[in-house]
Amino acid sequence: MFSQDVKQKSKKAKYKILVVDDEPDLRPLFLQHMRRPIRSKTYDFVFAHDGFEALEKLKTEEGIDMVLSDINMPRMDGLTLLERIPEVSSEIKAVIVSAYGDMENIRVAMNRGAFDFITKPIDFKDLKITVKRTLDHIEEWRKAFEAREKLLLLQNELTVASMIQQSILPERFVTDGSYKLFGAMQPASNIGGDFFDVINLPNGKVGLVIADVSGKGVPAALFMMLSRTVLRSVTGNIEEPGEVLEVVNDQLHEDNESCMFVTMLYIVYDPNTNEFVYSSGGHDPPLLVRSDGSSVQLELTDGMALGIVPDLKYQQSSCTLNQGDSVVLYTDGVTEAINTDEEQLGIERVREAFKSKPAMSAKRSCNLVIELVEDFARGMPQFDDTTCLVLQCKELPAL
Amino acid sequence: MDIHTQRNNGTLIVKVESRRIDSSNARSFHANLEDAIQDDDTGLVLNFSNVSYISSAGMRVILSVLKVLQKKEAKFAICDMKDSVREVFNISGFDKIVNIRDSQDDALTVCAA
Structure with missing residues (x-):
């Protein structure tokens, strides 16, 4: 028997059970009745003669999963042991062995956190069921714990992904002083599919982009990074x-098995002439806001969202800014924000907001839009990112 | 998401019962559509009369369904679109790749052609 015990330790069984009883005959009885699960390395048993020795075993023996304990023992009884098991580990479950009909002690044991009880004389058939039930419960608990750990890890990674996403958005908007820029993105969830970018072009012009990737979460975020990278690689040469949208569209279309797409508005602004040329790939056209607060939605150039159909032509259109004029670029998270009556915000409410507060800086215009959405959608869960980028020609002196 | 299906001469007609197709229900919309489409369907008509909003997640479902249908050379049309939804199709350029018809009968004609 002893040699078998030693062999068990050299090769680990799946579960280790600590049996606590001051009755010396119990040990051979256990090893006899449990020989099958012991041989198959399902259970391994360790023994202690009282609560005190049991606590020592729990501290020194690795990996004890459950405790099966008698109640009346010298030095430390089973009910005291129950109270002290959590000092070692909160994962260990205990089953109490009590005299038949000793309801008082059974109640105390259950109140002290025992998982179950069996009665003396031990019915080994019942004991096997109880042990299995206890270990199954432990297994379930461990799986749930593992799943939770994985979820936390994933949550952590999403937080990092979100930080990376936010960090690639321009934060400081440096210009030559003849115009001002400001942009902001409020993701609806951890990570979003919207982005904006400011690209300094070789000839002193500046490229502005705002985009919205289909769907949400990790796939949208990956496609967003791809779209931004492709766009940046193209704008240096074209x-x-x-033409830029044409090339970006073709490149995004290649290997796009997952049917992702991105709507994108790309503007090239010349600070010397105050003229800008824009083209839309399935994106809302820009809003031109005059210094008196009046506004007009620029015409939609007839272009399709990018990544869907190859070899498309993208029309472009142009517009010249006067001093104090702003171009407001936004994603549909702005216009399609819904309030508690399930009404959409719509572009008209954005225009009214500008009308009531004319001649604002690029930063205040951008914040006006973001705050308008926040106020409008208060109390409603938002499913879309809110993004706005504002270019203002020769900022007016502050009022 | 609830959809209601019927068939007319090999064309599957799917009436979308939800008012909104967005990221909260796009996945189930996609799954239900895929389940509804049979191998021998020669066309699909989506009846959008109840739909007042579709987000980009919903448009992605339209795009994947369109690609599946194109592969098996089946026709595809959407009918009874509200103005707000029609505008999303116009701006995104989807009106160029999807047949949009005012009535279900017109859409069925497209699929029967």
């Missing part, structure tokens, strides 16, 4: 916005 200036015309329509």
Whole structure:
């Protein structure tokens, strides 16, 4: 028997059970009745003669899963042991062995956290069921714990992904002083599919982009990074916005098995002439806000969202800004924000907001839009990112 | 998401019962559509009369369904679109790749052609 015990330790069984009883005959009885699960390395048993020795075993023996304990023992009884098991580990479950009909002690044991009880004389058939039930419960608990750990890890990774996403958005908007820029993105969930970018072009012009990737979460975030990278690689060589979208569209279409797409508005602004040329790939057209607060939605250039159909032409259009004029770029998270009556915000409410507060800086215009959405959608869960980018020609002196 | 299906001469007609197709229900919309489409369907008509909003997640479902149908050379049309939804199709350029018809009968004609 002893040699078998030693062999068990050299090769680990799946579960280790600590049996606590001052009755010396119990040990051979146990090893006899449990020989099958012991041989198959399902159970391994360790023994202690009282609560005190049991606590020592729990502290020194690795990996004890459950305790099966008698109640009346010298030095430390089973009910005291129950109270002290959590000092070692909160994962260990205990089953109490009590005299038949000793309801008082059984109640105390259960109140002290015992998982179950069996009665003396031990019915080994019942004991096997009880042990299995206890270990199954432990297994379930461990699986749930593991799943929770994985979820936390994933949550952590999403937080990092969100930080990376936010960090690639421009934060400081440096210009030559003849114009001002400001942009902001409020993701609806941890990570979003919207982005904006400011690209300094070789000839002193500046490229502005705002985009919205289909769907949400990790797939949208990956496609967003891809779209931004492709766009940046193209704008260095090609200036015309329509041509830029054409090339980006073809590159995004390649290997796009997952049917992702991105709507994108690309603008090239010349600070010397105050003219800008824009092209839309399935994106809302820009809003031109005059210094008196009046506004007009610029015409939609007829272009399809990018990544869907290859070999498309993208039309472009142009517009010249006067001093104090702003171009407001936004994603549909702005216009399609819903309030508690399930009404959409719509572009008209954005225009009214500008009308009531004319001649604002690029930063205040951008914040006006973001705050308008926040106020409008208060109390409603938002499913879409809210993004706004504002270019203002020669900022007016502060009022 | 609830959809209601019927068939007319090999064309599957799917009436979308939800008012909104967005990221909260796009996945189930996609799954239900895929389940509804049979191998021998020669066309699909989506009846959008109840739909007042579709987000980009919903548009992605439309795009994947369109690709599946194109592969098996089946026709596809959407009918009874509200103005707000029609605008999303116009701006995104989807009106160029999807047949949009005012009535279900017109859409069925497209699929029968």
